[in-house]
Amino acid sequence: MRIDVISIFPEYLNPLQLSLVGKAIEGGLLDLKIHNLRDNTADPHRTVDDSPYGGGPGMVMLAEPWGAALDEVIVADSVLIIPTPSGEVFSQSVAEQLAQKRHLVFACGRYEGIDSRVADHFATKAQVLELSIGDYVLAGGEVAALVVIEAVARLIPGVLGNSESAADDSFAATEHGRLLEAPVYTKPASWRDLAVPEVLLSGNHAEIAKWRLQQAQQRTQQRRPDLTGD
Ligand code: 6GU
Numbered sequence: 001m002r003i004d005v006i007s008i009f010p011e012y013l014n015p016l017q018l019s020l021v022g023k024a025i026e027g028g029l030l031d032l033k034i035h036n037l038r039d040n041t042a043d044p045h046r047t048v049d050d051s052p053y054g055g056g057p058g059m060v061m062l063a064e065p066w067g068a069a070l071d072e073v074i075v076a077d078s079v080l081i082i083p084t085p086s087g088e089v090f091s092q093s094v095a096e097q098l099a100q101k102r103h104l105v106f107a108c109g110r111y112e113g114i115d116s117r118v119a120d121h122f123a124t125k126a127q128v129l130e131l132s133i134g135d136y137v138l139a140g141g142e143v144a145a146l147v148v149i150e151a152v153a154r155l156i157p158g159v160l161g162n163s164e165s166a167a168d169d170s171f172a173a174t175e176h177g178r179l180l181e182a183p184v185y186t187k188p189a190s191w192r193d194l195a196v197p198e199v200l201l202s203g204n205h206a207e208i209a210k211w212r213l214q215q216a217q218q219r220t221q222q223r224r225p226d227l228t229g230d
Contacts, residue, residue, distance in 0.1 A: 001101065001156055002031045004073045005145055006066075007108040008048055010034045012142035021150055024159045032149075033073075040068035049111055058112035066107060066118045078103040078126040081148065083141030084113055087130030090148055092171035092178065094131070098148070099155035106148070108141035171227075178227055182215035 005013050013034045016022065024030040038046040042064075049059035074080060079101050088094075098104060105126075107114065119128050133144045154160055166172060170181040185196040199211045220227055 063115040083144035110140040179216040182212040
């Protein structure tokens with residue numbers, strides 16, 4: 001998969017060189033390029049924003065540098081993702097769909113967002129998705145892009161090892177719907193007077209699977225009653 005990220009703070013994306021996503025890049029499973037939006041300005045001040053038409057607080061990002069930056073990366077099979085708190089809510093099922101794509105482009109806005117004509121224009125060239133990562137407001141789209149890229153990258157075939165399959169993650173689609181994961185334990189079997197549940201030490205795989213499903217269902221019911229299998 002190819003991913004392009006455009007931002008006025010390209011260093012914000014540096015953590016993607018670490019850990020799982022960093023290894024996917026090193027291994028050639030992910031081709032990640034970070035671009036500085038200001039490289040697409042033409043004025044000496046490298047201006048990227050102006051006051052909103054209609055008045056109101058804050059600044060809006062200019063269509064012109066975004067148009068120039070996106071013209072250089074968007075092709076017909078790109079998905080343009082614009083992180084914004086007013087977007088559709090990102091979820092594991094959206095991550096699963098994005099993991100099937102060949103090319104993702106993230107347009108990370110700051111301030112009050114990007115002139116809406118940018119999304120309208122590029123919707124005539126490629127699929128455009130405005131995505132929110134939850135019901136709170138961040139200072140810009142960079143952290144949201146980090147979240148989406150990490151969630152998608154670990155679903156690319158070959159990125160996770162066999163022993164770390166995504167099939168039993170929280171939210172993974174199962175025959176019982178999308179459930180939170182059961183609690184997990186490792187050695188020692190007793191720690192500060194707290195024992196690991198007996199069944200996990202039993203070696204009885206059918207009983208263990210039954211217990212984990214029961215725990216997952218109970219947790220989901222208590223913590224996330226809104227989660228129905230979609
Ligand atoms: Cl994608 N961007 C910003 N700025 N704030 C957010 C968000 C995105 N998702 C939730 N809050």
